[in-house]
Amino acid sequence: MAYFLYIDIGDMAIIGTGEIMEIRKLEAFCKVVELKSFTRAAEAMLLSQPTISEHVRSLEEELGQKLVDRLGRDIGVSPAGSVLYGYARKILETRSEAVQAIEQYSGKLVGRIRLGCGTIPGTYILPRLIGDFCNQNSLIKATLTISSSRIISKKVLDGDIEFGVVGAKWNENGLTWTEMFSDELTLVVYPSHPWALKKKVSIQKVLEEPFILREPESGTRRVFSRILEENGFSESSLREVAEIGSTAAIKEAVKAGMGVSILSRLAVTDEVECGRLVSVALSGKTLYRPFYLIQRKNRALSPVTSAFLNYLAGCDGC
Structure with missing residues (x-):
């Protein structure tokens, strides 16, 4: 009868149908899956590529299953390999936690x-x-x-x-x-923008200006969207000119005059201090977020x- 069992024995582990596998082989297999390359896995583990290949081949032989698909230079994980990877990660993490616990017990x-x-x-x-x-x-x-x-x-x-x-x-x-921790969002404009000389502008004015948004999954965008809703507006009220999934890229777009944006004050501190961007307050709003x-x-x-x-x-x- 087949069974699945894991027991950590130093650098060995019992896994599969009673076979004993070396932890090092599982580490090599996981690294190949994560880096999608035998060469990069070998470099990461400070081993030769033939050694990494032999570790994976040995696992495939022990389990009787193909674990990776060799597609030229690219490496993909097979269905069986995907199953093993999930368990192998747990084994490696459990071993790491055990070592940490013992080290902590000894004062390290x-x-x-x-x-x-x-x-x-x-x-x-x-x-x-x-x-x-x-x-x-x-x-x-x-x-x-x-x-x-x-x-x-x-x-x-x-x-x-x-x-x-x-x-x-x-x-x-x-x-x-x-x-x-906490953060403050701020409206940012390029130095030659008419608002650069103003201390604050209203949300209504922001709706009239070309606006650059972060991607939908961004926390910054979620907070600003909520602020719009609290004032009776929505993202569709904005004159969106671009959606960019990078704060750094948005800063460059604002500098280039593409539009204005709402960004973290932490992210624009250097640019504001150097005069490459200007921070403008929203009338009656302090945009703090945790x-x-x-x-x-x-x-x-x-x-x-x-x-x-x-x-x-x-x-x-x-």
Whole structure:
């Protein structure tokens, strides 16, 4: 009778139908799937390409299944490989958590923090805090994924990352949301724009001007859309000239005179100070918005992630 079993035995694992597999083989297989290349996987693991190929071939032989599709230079994962990848990631993560727990028990903090952030917190807030924390704990590494708030929330739900920091909140039963940090949105225009000499303009005036939007999944866009609705308007009321999925690209578009936009003050501080962009207030509106720490409900955090979140909670004025 077939059975599935996992037991960690140092650098070995029992998996499949009683076969013993080396953890190193599973690491090689996962790296090939993630990087879609035997060559890049070999470089990442500091091994030769033939060694990586042999690890994957050995797994295929043990399981009696083709795990990857070799399509010229491209590597795809087979249906059986996709199943194995999910379990292999869990095995590797469990082993990593066990090592971290033992290291912490002996007084050391060792491991990798895996987190994801929306564009603004991931670009302008978390890198400095991660750097400070890792400087204080030299055996800790971090992997930071930057994407839209929606994509980060999905990665948290799927278990790809342990937590995220995003700029919007919505109903998601599998997540917990905790306010952490804050941001202010501001209207930005190019220096020769007529509004550059004004201290503030009304939302009604903004509706008349060519406007550049972030992508729909953006936390910045969600907040501005809510502000429009609170004032009896909608996104369709805007004179949209472009939708751009990058804050940096929008800044360049505004500088070029394509239109105006609403962006994070954190994101435009340097440009405003140098005179390449001008920040203009909206009449009667202070556009503050919180950032949220999101975690999957009932997920146990690794020791290093718990330590990092405690560090964030203790940051004064972050």
